[in-house]
Amino acid sequence: MLVQDILQNSRLRRPDKVALVCGGRRLTYADLDSMANRLANGLLAHSIRRGDRVAILLPNSVEAVIAIFAILKAGATFVFLNRSMKFDKLSHVLGDCQASGLFMSGQSAGPKTIGKLREANPWLKWIVTDGGADEQPGCDDRFTIGFETILNRFPDTRPKVTATDLDLACLVYTSGSTAEPKGVMCDHSNVVFVCGSVTTYLENRPEDVLLNVLPLSFGYGLYQVFMAFLAGGTLVLESSFAFPAGILQRIAEERVTGFAGVPTIFATLLQIDLSGFDLSSLRYVTNAAAALPPAHIRQLQSRLPWVQIYSMYGLTETKRALYLPPDQLDRRPGSVGIAIPGTEVWIEGPDGRRLGPDEIGELVVRGRHVMRGYWQAPEATAARFRPGPLPGERVCYTGDLFRMDQDGYMYFVGRKDDIIKTRGEKASPREIENVLCTLPGVIEAAVVGVPDPLLGEAIKAVLVADTERVTKSAVLAHCKAHLEDFMIPKYVEFREELPKTSSGKTYKQGLRECAGLLES
Numbered sequence: 001m002l003v004q005d006i007l008q009n010s011r012l013r014r015p016d017k018v019a020l021v022c023g024g025r026r027l028t029y030a031d032l033d034s035m036a037n038r039l040a041n042g043l044l045a046h047s048i049r050r051g052d053r054v055a056i057l058l059p060n061s062v063e064a065v066i067a068i069f070a071i072l073k074a075g076a077t078f079v080f081l082n083r084s085m086k087f088d089k090l091s092h093v094l095g096d097c098q099a100s101g102l103f104m105s106g107q108s109a110g111p112k113t114i115g116k117l118r119e120a121n122p123w124l125k126w127i128v129t130d131g132g133a134d135e136q137p138g139c140d141d142r143f144t145i146g147f148e149t150i151l152n153r154f155p156d157t158r159p160k161v162t163a164t165d166l167d168l169a170c171l172v173y174t175s176g177s178t179a180e181p182k183g184v185m186c187d188h189s190n191v192v193f194v195c196g197s198v199t200t201y202l203e204n205r206p207e208d209v210l211l212n213v214l215p216l217s218f219g220y221g222l223y224q225v226f227m228a229f230l231a232g233g234t235l236v237l238e239s240s241f242a243f244p245a246g247i248l249q250r251i252a253e254e255r256v257t258g259f260a261g262v263p264t265i266f267a268t269l270l271q272i273d274l275s276g277f278d279l280s281s282l283r284y285v286t287n288a289a290a291a292l293p294p295a296h297i298r299q300l301q302s303r304l305p306w307v308q309i310y311s312m313y314g315l316t317e318t319k320r321a322l323y324l325p326p327d328q329l330d331r332r333p334g335s336v337g338i339a340i341p342g343t344e345v346w347i348e349g350p351d352g353r354r355l356g357p358d359e360i361g362e363l364v365v366r367g368r369h370v371m372r373g374y375w376q377a378p379e380a381t382a383a384r385f386r387p388g389p390l391p392g393e394r395v396c397y398t399g400d401l402f403r404m405d406q407d408g409y410m411y412f413v414g415r416k417d418d419i420i421k422t423r424g425e426k427a428s429p430r431e432i433e434n435v436l437c438t439l440p441g442v443i444e445a446a447v448v449g450v451p452d453p454l455l456g457e458a459i460k461a462v463l464v465a466d467t468e469r470v471t472k473s474a475v476l477a478h479c480k481a482h483l484e485d486f487m488i489p490k491y492v493e494f495r496e497e498l499p500k501t502s503s504g505k506t507y508k509q510g511l512r513e514c515a516g517l518l519e520s
Helices: 003-013 029-047 064-073 086-098 110-122 146-155 188-200 219-231 244-254 263-269 294-303 380-382 428-436 472-482
Strands: 018-022 025-030 054-057 079-082 101-106 125-129 144-146 170-174 183-187 211-212 234-237 258-260 284-287 306-314 322-325 342-347 361-366 386-387 395-402 410-415 420-422 425-427 443-451 456-465 493-494
Touching: 003 064, 003 188, 003 219, 003 294, 018 029, 018 064, 018 342, 025 029, 029 064, 029 146, 054 064, 054 086, 064 079, 079 306, 086 110, 086 170, 086 183, 144 146, 144 284, 170 188, 170 219, 188 219, 211 219, 211 244, 211 342, 219 234, 219 258, 234 244, 244 263, 244 322, 258 263, 263 284, 263 294, 263 395, 263 443, 294 306, 380 386, 380 395, 395 443, 410 428, 420 456, 425 428, 428 443, 428 472, 472 493
Parallel strands: 018 234, 054 079, 054 101, 079 170, 101 125, 125 144, 211 234, 211 258, 258 284, 284 306, 456 493
Antiparallel strands: 018 025, 170 183, 306 322, 342 361, 361 395, 386 395, 395 410, 420 425, 443 456
């Protein structure tokens, strides 16, 4: 099965069902598939060939969804990029993957920008814009092509392109917070397997209406598209979570059953009075990108008692790895669960030994969801993707430290390079953050280590909080009551918001600047 079959098969089963709701438009499966065919035929006419890379630099939109499936139908590989990406980074990524084509917003595609892109990326054959291009007859022969022009000029017959599930479906570039971003190679079998596994434990069905506010450049957001279409359901695609009240109203209007979020989104929701919104249609919410503090889980359970909450863990290199069944939340509120269906995980020590309960080591993931490696980066690939138990297979070493309980449920401890070594002890930032989030008035918390001549590293806590209720002395007293002495922060800082990566994770590098205690 190929990724584009997800759309094509749902069209065959439910052609007149609404597949996508976005920007005031409602498109059926037949509408979407027809437009994707037209666009794919246009791409083939403009010299796109099997295996070519085509970049997408668009906001969450109908055009973005059509572009994804059109690129796949043309036998090419899509590369979805964050639309806030600056020119230098964009040029680097386009050069790294040698993109043959680029989709971008007409508002951004001025003559100066187009000229700079052409000069910096000589292998680009064309740029398709979702508006602003010359729409006159013959413009499809120009370097800049209008999206609507292609749809109007090419037939909606399905392209006859040879492909297998080992062909690359997409390159997903990592955030690159500490180095140049790397392109994770995802073949069709990887993507289809992940979709099938996740929709199995979420029990997705044709009646589901999934709402996505996450950027499609973020794998968690992208897979909401594939999962909704695989189930034959409806996707409500929003541009962002910038206006929470509007999103809550959207849930009520569209009778949304599934909602994907990250800790920042749920922290925001917990500051809102939800009683004014009809959220009775919600069946489940999911959390990924970073672990949801147990205190926030308990608050969500209290305010949305009928909603199933799925805590999950994954990384770009496997997409999803662990999930916690909702019936285990009360027993294991700090856990991110067990291996997703059809996969295997274990914890390994530095000597390669598999570890038992309560031992801390690196999480290793095995299964069809382990991606192909990093694009044109053999050394990085060899470090992350290593030989597995069976001859010829590779498993993923996540770089994350975990422990498991007696029943095999996994608990995130921290990144290998995030563990704070202080007073000769090893402190887990995650453990301290969870405690901080139980203090009333704390909305978000991030903990990092900063250089200290006596301690080796000192613990710094950065908080988003209601500072009328939360003071420095209250934070320290709370930590002293719930943490071992060596885990108590030396520094406490209050901010209006925490810096975030495009995927919603806290960008901790920017928090490590040494700062004194903020006076209460």
